[in-house]
Each structure stands twice: as structure tokens, then as C-alpha cells.
Amino acid sequence: MSTRSNTPLAPHAAYPAPSAVLELLKPVTWFPPMWAFACGVVSSGVPVLPNAYTAIVGVVLAGPLVVATSQAINDWYDRDVDAINEPQRPIPSGRIPGRWGFYIACVWTVLSTLVAATLGTWVLIAAVLGLLLAWIYSAPPLRLKQNGWWGNAACGFSYESLAWITGAAAMLGGALPPLPVLAIAILYGAGAHGIMTLNDFKAIRGDREMGILSLPVQLGADRAAWVASAFMAAPQIVVIALLLGWGRFVGAGVVALLLIAQLAMMxxxxxxxxxxxxxxxxxxxxxxxxxxxxSAFALRAFAAG
Structure with a gap:
């Protein structure tokens, strides 16, 4: 896949319009990490209303800043591919002219880091790690998105685990969340690997032509479907076992019922x-x-108890 920095673009203006910038940042992608951050807020056991400012700033950090940064980075380094497959996208269409896509990604990276620094040490560490994953996911030479194993792991960990841990740390005054919170956050991030694989089935032909080794391309559709299902189900089984071991029977029961419904759909x-x-x-x-x-509410009860 080509990632040439001298790709001919078709600038229609000297500066991008705000609407084009918003499209570049893809608000539709902000929900998963914002939800995971909210899970972190709940799981911390800290009352939300007295800390509403921290919760709101953290949600903005998770979605409109860190994930928006990752979208800008991805669009910049995918501009050659998008020029073929999605020429209406802001960069190949010229609505984000010149190197403005790269500049926006850099500005959002700095802005995300500055906001994270106001929420404490561990929030800053988590945000910086998430931003680093965003860059190496899309940018050469690593470009993790070229391989479904590594790329999906990076996305799942960043979008779910890190966002969850960041939410809990923010509510705890920037402190490291307790081990039960870390364990559940990491498990759900691992499961998100399967969710990311689901998104790859719609692009098997294009990924194969462009040399992107998604799991459906590497394994074939049938085997990739089994892998995706296993990645989603196995961590939830561990979550249920942990909640049972901690005496959080209601939370374990709810997760178990939801998993049974998922297995039927699988x-x-x-x-x-x-x-x-x-x-x-x-x-x-x-x-x-x-x-x-x-699970977050079960952990909240754990923290309260």
C-alpha cells in the first residue's frame, strides 16, 4: 500500500472548511471509547455528580480528542487508497487541502496530551499510550493496520481498555485504578479484537487487492468468523468467573445472560x-x-464494599 507524502491532492481552497475538518475527525467513531470511559467512571466507585467536570472533560478527551486524532492520522496515511475507493473523503477530494490533514493530526495530538495532563499522571500516561498506538497503527514503518492480528489488538486495547482505565484514573484523581478494574478493562479490550474483525468482512476484496492482511484475508471468512467469535466470548467468560469469585453475583448473572444471547446470534x-x-x-x-x-456497576459495588 502506498503512503507517499507527495500524493497529488486537489486543493480547492487554501484552508479547510470547518465542516471538512469535522468530517475528517469522524464523530461517528467517538462513541465506543466514550462508552468505555463512562464504564471507567462508574467502576471507580467515585460519585459522579461532585466530579462532573472531570467526567465531562474525560469524555471529551476519550472521543473528540484522542479518537478524533486517530481518525485524522488514519485518513492522512490512507489518502492514496481513499483516492481510489472513497474519493469523496475530505483529503482526496481536496476539501482538506495540501498537508492540512497531517497538520490537524499533529495539533489534535498535542491538544489531547495537554488536556490529559490536567487529569492526573495515570490519565496522561494512558492518553499518551493511546496516541502512540494511533500513530503506529496507521503510519509507516510499523503501520499495524496492515495485519489484522496486530491492528485489531491495538484498536481494541486503545478504544476499550485504555479508555476504561483512563475514566477510572480520572475519577480517582489521576491515581492508578485498583487491580479488579484493570483486569476487567483489559479483558473487554481483548474481546474488542473480535469486534474489529467483524468490521473487516465487508472489505475482504479490497483488502486483498491492497495487500492488507485482515483476518478474513489471512484465514478465510469461515475461520476468521470463528476467531472473532472466540475473541469476543472468551474474555466475557473470564469476566463472569472473576465477578463470581468476588461475590458480585448480580453483575455476573447479567453478563452471563448477555453472553448467552450473543452465543445464540454467533x-x-x-x-x-x-x-x-x-x-x-x-x-x-x-x-x-x-x-x-x-461489569462496571459490579466493580463499583466492589469498590464501595
Whole structure:
């Protein structure tokens, strides 16, 4: 895949319009980390209302700043591919002229870091790690997105685990969250590897032509579907076991019921993964993220107890 910095663009103006910048930052992608951050807020056991400012700033950090940065970085380094597949995107269409896509990514990186620094040491560390993953996911020479194993792991860890840990740390005054919170956050981030794989089924042909080794390209659709399902189900089983071990039976029961419903949907998905990946993303993944919040409330009770 080409990532030449001298790609001919078609600037229509000297500066990008605000609407084009907003499109570049892709607000539709902000929800998953904002939800994970909210799970971190809940799991901290700290009352939300007296700390509303911290919670609000943290949600902005998770979505409109860190994830928006990752979207700008991705669009800049995918501009050659987008010029072929999605020429209407802000950069190849010229609505983000010249090197403004790169400049916006750099500015958002700095702004995200400055905001994170106001929320404490561990929030800053988590945000910097997330920003680093955003750069190495899209930018050469590492460009983790070229391989589904590494790229999906980076996204899952950044979008779910780091956002969750950041939310808890922010509410704890910048301190490192307790081990139960860290464990559940990391498990749900691992499961998100499977969610990211679901997104790859719609682009198998294009990924194969462009040399992107997504799991459906590497393993074939059927095997990739089994891997995605296993990645999503296994961490939830561990979450249930941990909650049971901690005596949080209600939380464990809720997660178990949600997992049973997911497993029923997985059976249908596995029979026709290419045709039903989008369907499972729409109906199965919401159950997964509801389980995240159920676990967060169980951890809140753990912290309170």
C-alpha cells in the first residue's frame, strides 16, 4: 500500500472548511471509547455528580480528542487508497487541502496530551499510550493496520481498555485504578479484537487487492468468523468467573445472560459470516457493550464494599 507524502491532492481552497475538518475527525467513531470511559467512571466507585467536570472533560478527551486524532492520522496515511475507493473523503477530494490533514493530526495530538495532563499522571500516561498506538497503527514503518492480528489488538486495547482505565484514573484523581478494574478493562479490550474483525468482512476484496492482511484475508471468512467469535466470548467468560469469585453475583448473572444471547446470534453469524457480519455487529455487539456497563456497576459495588 502506498503512503507517499507527495500524493497529488486537489486543493480547492487554501484552508479547510470547518465542516471538512469535522468530517475528517469522524464523530461517528467517538462513541465506543466514550462508552468505555463512562464504564471507567462508574467502576471507580467515585460519585459522579461532585466530579462532573472531570467526567465531562474525560469524555471529551476519550472521543473528540484522542479518537478524533486517530481518525485524522488514519485518513492522512490512507489518502492514496481513499483516492481510489472513497474519493469523496475530505483529503482526496481536496476539501482538506495540501498537508492540512497531517497538520490537524499533529495539533489534535498535542491538544489531547495537554488536556490529559490536567487529569492526573495515570490519565496522561494512558492518553499518551493511546496516541502512540494511533500513530503506529496507521503510519509507516510499523503501520499495524496492515495485519489484522496486530491492528485489531491495538484498536481494541486503545478504544476499550485504555479508555476504561483512563475514566477510572480520572475519577480517582489521576491515581492508578485498583487491580479488579484493570483486569476487567483489559479483558473487554481483548474481546474488542473480535469486534474489529467483524468490521473487516465487508472489505475482504479490497483488502486483498491492497495487500492488507485482515483476518478474513489471512484465514478465510469461515475461520476468521470463528476467531472473532472466540475473541469476543472468551474474555466475557473470564469476566463472569472473576465477578463470581468476588461475590458480585448480580453483575455476573447479567453478563452471563448477555453472553448467552450473543452465543445464540454467533451461531447464525457463523453459518454465513460475510453476509451476516454487519447484522451481528448491529445486534450482538450492543449486548457486549451492555455487559461492559454491567461489569462496571459490579466493580463499583466492589469498590464501595
Amino acid at each position: 451461531r447464525r453469524f457463523l453459518r454465513a459470516p460475510v453476509e451476516r457480519a454487519l447484522w451481528y455487529s448491529g445486534f450482538g455487539v450492543p449486548l457486549y457493550v451492555l455487559g461492559m456497563m454491567a
